[in-house]
Amino acid sequence: MAINLQKGQRISLEKANGSKLQNICVGINWGAIEKKGFLGFGKSVEAVDLDASCAMYSESKQLTDVVYFGNLGSKDGAVKHSGDDLTGDMGGDDGLDNEVITLDFSRLNPAISYVAFVLNSFRGQDFGTIPFASIRIYEGTSKRVNEVFAKYDIAHGSNFAGHVSMVMGVFYKKNGEWKFNAIGEPTRDKKLEETVNTVTQNYL
Known part of the structure; x- marks a missing residue:
């Protein structure tokens, strides 16, 4: 059963049978902007x-x-990026993630x-102008969804309008156990470097 987290909720990554989650994916699906022509x-x-990114920190x-x-894999091989999608869904929602980042805790x-x-x-297009943009953080692989932890609809969430960056969530280790904080907060940053700095200052 999916755990659909609300913003700010925290969960343990231990499953009901006592085993730990190993493979996490963050998938983003979004659409291109339709514009009406001259005089309608x-x-x-x-x-x-849109660009999904992952930042890793020490204790x-x-x-x-x-x-x-620009860097599709972490040094330890645990985090992998599916590659840059420059357009979004040009012909309406195909239901598939445009970018996926996978995280293998065992590596x-x-x-x-x-x-x-x-x-x-990337181009500074306001989240509020995008026809659809959804994020899901789930257990599984880039091809298979086992259990969804958190979902965000950033195209229709009023607090995302006027913003071009956000913090989706943070996995953190406490007493040797991995947990997840579903943040889902827009930030005032324009570029990735600024957003990473915001995470460092406010969300760890």
Whole structure:
């Protein structure tokens, strides 16, 4: 059964049978912007480039690695990015994730205590102007969904309008156990580097 988290909720990653979750995915699905033509005649489609990224930190909150469209894998091989999607769904919602980041806890460098996921609109297109944009954080693989932990609808959430970046959530290690904080907060940042700095200052 899916655990649909509300913003700010925290959960343990231990399953009912006592086993620990190993493979986590963060998937983002979004659409291109439809624009009406001159005097309402015809329409055009404007590509939307959203970028999912993952930042890893040590226990002392030192940034150790960032996986994003320019660096598709972490140094330890635990985090992998599916690659940069520059357009979104141009022909309506196909129901598939445009970008997926996978995290394998069994391969994660033991010195890492925080794994944060963020989203940025590369061309500065406001989340509120995108026809649909949903995020899901789930157990499984890039091809299979076992259990969804958190879902966010950023195209229709009023607090996302006017923003081009957000913090999706943070996995953190406490007493040797991994837990998840569903943050779902827009930030005032414009670029990935600024968003990572916001995570460091406010969300670890």
